[in-house]
Amino acid sequence: MEERERRKINTTECDDREEASTSNPTTHPGRKDESPLRGDTEEEDSVKLDICSDTFDPLLALYSPKVPLPFPNIKCFNNVSEYESFLKGGRGRAKPENVEKKLRKAMEGVVDPERIKRLKDLMVCNVPKVGETSAPPRRKQQKTHKNVVSRMQLNKGSPLGELYRCVEERIRVKVHIRSFKGLRGLCSGFVVAFDKFWNLAMVDVDETYRDPLLGEALYHEKALTITRLFEKLKLQESSEEMSRTGKGQGKSAQPPQPGPSGGCSTDHQRLSRSTTRFSEAEPGAKEAKAGGSEGAVGTKAQGKTPHPYGKVHTRHLNQLFIRGENVLLIHLQPL
């Protein structure tokens, strides 16, 4: 309707102009221009509405109901800025990867039955036990589960493997326990469990140990080294015998070992020699440092003067845990 009105206006204008132009010769070219206005309107319209033509009339195009677009399926924008940002390939533009990520995030809390089904298929046993689900336990089952018990066995071929043999075959062992410097005592018993730190769990333990020396004796004890350990042990056994037969001090836990009486004299000599080497207090340690199976005597140090320190003690413990740090060496009972 508007268009018709406008055409009327144009035509009236044209008429006015034409009338004006008759008087004015310069309007001839104007008339030529205006003649298409008055001419065939359909053709004019299509030409005017054609965006690519020279005679494109935008005002007409805006009001016309059907404007033929050269590319009808083109993307529409609401304004120019939108078009601009589209051209720049804008930051928040939905690339296919981003879109997928967004979707996945949105779906996070939501239960996806398909996914659950897939996970269930991975399960070995469809009935989940308490605390067990899906893939990880299955992998762990395939991988042998290592713990302290299984590791005891793994040490075969190494010294700890030898210790495992003691556990298996219930071999009685003697464990030398250390003090700050050197030997503290001896634990004789059966090993139930151990670990790589040499922590030991033992049963039926007979412990023989000496109280630590204090003061000057400790200083003198510097001469004591681990290499003399077995020597000390032997001497201790014999000196124990000596002290028992000689002094008769303290109480003996068990009857004396048979046999050493013959060797006593020689041992005594050895003992006297050793006393010159070590301090006075040390023989006290040597005494009753017997093997665990023999009863150790709680005697004071050998020598004329009784010593208030360096006493040897013995005790029996049914079950004992020993921290590996304190283990000097482990000695298997002779087979």
Next chain:
Amino acid sequence: MDQSDGLAYDQAEAANSMRERTIVENSLVVLLQGLHGQVTTVDLRDESTARGRVVNVDAYMNVRLADVLFRDRRGRVSRLEDLFITGRNVRYVHIPDNLDIADTIEKQLGKISRMRNYAGDRGSKKKTNK
């Protein structure tokens, strides 16, 4: 009451880091952890002894005892409500006679593996998109 104590200790164990749990699992500290709540004697490196109820033993063998009779290396006796012993200072731990060592170890290992599975379910492991 034992049950509730056990639960409390289980929760305490659950609070352990993964590292502590693996250390415990692969060493004999499991045996000591089985002593929770028992009265035992701990012999220290310096010849002193502490007799009391085991409250907690951690992966590094640090021992917490309650209601302790402490005999120091000079022989002086004192009573302490709470005693914490550094793992390195432990020499012996006397295991009560009524406890079976192998059995205790197995039980403790079972607890740990169950704890690990339970913790795993909770979501400490990352989500898979598969």
